[in-house]
Amino acid sequence: MGAHAHGTDEGHGGPGHGGHTHGVVEHADRRWLALALALIGGFMAVEVIVGIVARSVALLSDAAHMLTDAASIVLALIAIRLSARPARGGYTYGLKRSEILSAQANGLSLLLLGGYLGYEGVGRLIDPPEVTGGLVLATALAGVVVNVAAAWCMSKANRASLNVEGAFQHVVNDLYAFIATAVAGLVVVTTGFARADAIAGLLVVLLMVKAGVALLRASGRVLLEAAPTGVEPDEVGARLVAHGQVAEVHDLHVWQITSGEVSLSAHVLVAVGGDCHAVREGLEAVLSGEYGITHTTLQVDHLDEPAARGRADGEHCPTAHGPVHRAASYGH
Structure with a gap:
């Protein structure tokens, strides 16, 4: 710059950016995320067993979606730790974008699982197996309770984080999916219409694809250094x-x-x-x-x-x- 050139690099100000406060917030985030992970992981294991016994693609689809939820929370926990490390060496911003990379991985896994489960769902829609509707209904209702609890836990964390917000939206999507699965189980119990289970499974797939695309788009904008949404x-x-x-x-x-x-x-x-x-x-x-x-x-x-x-x-x-x-x- 010439004699009259001036530059400035202002740090992040405002509440919540101090070292002590930031550390407290991160600790609280980890605690709430870990609690949600325990709820989701425990129920997911039960759901896989029941889904296999009941031969329910809707329950297995829900369990697969919960697996991606659990993975997203694990990645979020890892990203919180990595992003807290101080900048050093060639990483002049530190590892703050680790959460963006994990959001990319989470979005891609949603799309891949959605594709596989969509294929399975279409196959069972064409040739539906016998489904134990009572087990499907009971498990789905239990899933509604677990997802409400997990969503409440995650709502206490910092949802300004793309990872935390993405995982939160997944849990909310799961809640909707369990409601659809419960309806499918009720239909099977009352009418014997077995294809209702496959239809509910395909609905879960649509929710997974929607969430996956949204995560890939949002994280891709950050990686491509596009202007933030709302800033022209x-x-x-x-x-x-x-x-x-x-x-x-x-x-x-x-x-x-x-x-x-x-x-x-x-x-x-x-x-x-x-x-x-x-x-x-x-x-x-x-x-x-x-x-x-x-x-x-x-x-x-x-x-x-x-x-x-x-x-x-x-x-x-x-x-x-x-x-x-x-x-x-x-x-x-």
Whole structure:
């Protein structure tokens, strides 16, 4: 940067970002997640046994879905520990994105299991085996109780985390699936319509695919460093360039390090005679107050810097990334 260039890298402020408080929150998250894992794991083992005895694809589908729930919670617990490790060496952000990687693995496992169970469900829809409806109904009703308890536990954890929220949604989906399975068991008991079990199993598959796609999409955006949902970079650029004394904003990047940790960097050109320090502080206040972005790196230069003079194409940087936002008074 030239003589008038200024930069800043603001840390994450606000409540909950202090070391002690953050540690307490993580400990509470681990406790609630571990309790939910114990509930889900114990019931899943029982459900597999009953599903085999009752020859119920709906119960086995539910058990497989609960397996992915349990796996997602385990991965979330591991990710919490990894993301808490301090940054060192080449990992300048630490291992914060470990939860995003586990969310990717969880989403993919949902799709793979959904494909397998969908295949099984279609086969049993065509040629339904004899199903013990009473066992299916009783087990599904017990599953409703267990999933309500597990969902309550997970609701106490930090759902701002993509992993925790993903696992929570899985448990809620399981709750809906158990309700569908209970209805299927009741239909089998009262009418003898065995295909109701396969239909309920296919409903579970649809829920698994829906959750898996949502997780892959959300975690993929983070890995591809797309702007967070609800933050439009062009809108942010226009808002920054509307600030007094700002002539141009380019190289504007908005991305997520991990769930709930948004970062922004930009190159800002200040009009001739403008106060770079005051402009930087003003822009940081706008980003924090209007967009909730407190981790910012702004390179601020005067418009008459040597790097800006002598450019035949009028661009400040030879290889600017993304659109250039200019104030109306600066022109194009």
